[in-house]
Amino acid sequence: MAPTKAMRPIIPVLPATRVTTRSKAQNNNALLKGKRKADASPSKQSAAKRSAFGDVTNAEKLKAFDNKSKQIQKPLLKKVMVQSKVLPSVKTIGKPKQNENVAPPPAPAHKVQTRQTTKVVHPLIPNQTAQKPKEVLKEITVNKVKTRLSNEFEKTDDSLYSSALEDIMGRKGSNASTESRDKMSITMVAHQMEANLNLGNHEVPQGVNDFDKENWDDVFQISHYAMDIFNYLKSREPTFLPDDYMERQPNLTRWMRSLLVDWMVEIQESFELNHETLYLGVKLVDLYLSKVTVNKDVLQLVGAAAMFIASKYDERIPPLVDDFLYICDGAYTRKELLRMEINLLKVVQFDLGIPLSYRFLRRYARAAKLTMPILTLARFILEYSLMDYATISISDSKMAAAALYLALQMKGVSGWTPTLEFYTGYKLEEIMETVITLNLNLHRKPKEALMTVRNKYSHKIFFEVAKTPLVNTEEFKA
Structure with missing residues (x-):
């Protein structure tokens, strides 16, 4: 008889130390320096860090000098004998033109025929370069077909x-x-391209803060086409919306998925990865499960492969394969992890440019000039919703707008301003249903096995936003 869904969780709950690094003895004396990490998350040891370039150069070996000879000791190179060659344009003399039945001139004297004159050149000695008179060089240069380089401003009819x-x-x-x-x-x-794309011609309504115009000369803000970038990302959202796949997964439950996402948040904290890496990894898991039926013993392997792919896409120095095998506690082999990585990439058709709610949230908060505590609270709401299965079918841009509005209500700052409505593209009534879903998720009693996100945002580095008092749905105001 097949085991039921509620028999046991798919992911082995790690010990009290949760996801740890290899050097357990040094964790007791490790200090958090400059990293935004929760107290419950283990610190990353210096032994696990790697240099940006690694051992890719032998410059240090080439700097060694011999005190006697005073010469640089270079590695032995294979000696290659190169024979001297004569350029074809110099040595090939008297070659008949194409489509002309002209017999080659007899040796020892060779005749070079041009359009105007004929010059006699003495036979060549082997391994010796011929020397042409200046008159011959001048005539060949004049009769040369004129071609142009790939330059639009020097084109001719003979091009x-x-x-x-x-x-x-x-x-x-x-x-x-x-x-x-x-x-x-x-x-x-x-x-013409600028007119078709409407670059930089976005009309801002009256009373709306023109964030892009204020930063027009800042090259790091890319204000000339920032609006077009996010409009393009918003147009791609329907391609990456997973459907309700849990009914097609007989071996999985919503609780198992919540455990997996909580474990992936712990990976992000342990390896000090970007938040975009976490959001991309969760999105890859949902896209894979919506198309492939998996067993509960393989679900953790899917999460590890998704985080591995997201790390290589978003991180400057992604973790190694051995690092992901280590955090899985030896449950999978290297071959299995790499095979799952290949399968996952094939399912998503190698398209990793997925619109993420975290990117939309930062854009909305900056355009509205909100403070860091409000933005951090919105980040907590958005990251906490990753464990809620009910939100997987909601577009990322709408999730970001709803999380930001809920954070404004919890802080009691303001309502849905015209600036937010313009840059998000959503009216308040369009996001209200999503806001209620997020608020109900916060009101649920937290479970002990899903405390990673709350512990993370309860730290002082994150302004302890997880301790912010909640609001009722009736208290929402426009």
């Missing part, structure tokens, strides 16, 4: 290559004049 602009004009008609082609330029094409 051997055609540019994209010429191809466009050729489609309109083969009898297009040279003057009409000269009118087309790269600058005009750039203006």
